[in-house]
Amino acid sequence: MAAGGDxxxxxxxxxxxxxxxxxxxxxxxxxxxxxxxxxxxxxSAPRTALGLPPVRIAPGCPxxxxxxxxxxxxxxxxxxxxxxxxxxxxxxxxxxxxxxxVSAPHQLEGAASx
Numbered sequence: 001m002a003a004g005g006d007x008x009x010x011x012x013x014x015x016x017x018x019x020x021x022x023x024x025x026x027x028x029x030x031x032x033x034x035x036x037x038x039x040x041x042x043x044s045a046p047r048t049a050l051g052l053p054p055v056r057i058a059p060g061c062p063x064x065x066x067x068x069x070x071x072x073x074x075x076x077x078x079x080x081x082x083x084x085x086x087x088x089x090x091x092x093x094x095x096x097x098x099x100x101x102v103s104a105p106h107q108l109e110g111a112a113s114x
Contacts, residue, residue, distance in 0.1 A: 002045035003027050003038075025077045035073035063090035 005023045007013035020042040027038035068084045070076035086094040
């Protein structure tokens, strides 16, 4: 089963972002696929449906890929991190990093410090 989406903030999907991970997450929730099958539905399955050759991660193969933090498919879909690196023909063409700053809580005026 191949999945994809072209709904970018339209009446059919008002919050659509054109993100394949979003589509894969919907395949888990709505299509009842396990996370690995959901990722396959937005990666290798569409290539098969279009008659394109399979892609492997191995020496000599085209290095066109997106990488993100996550120990497995479930973590990648669950976190849906914006932190990603995109390679095209073996070269990094895009990198999105996420930074979080957390402020220390303010102490109440007159509170005893320990």
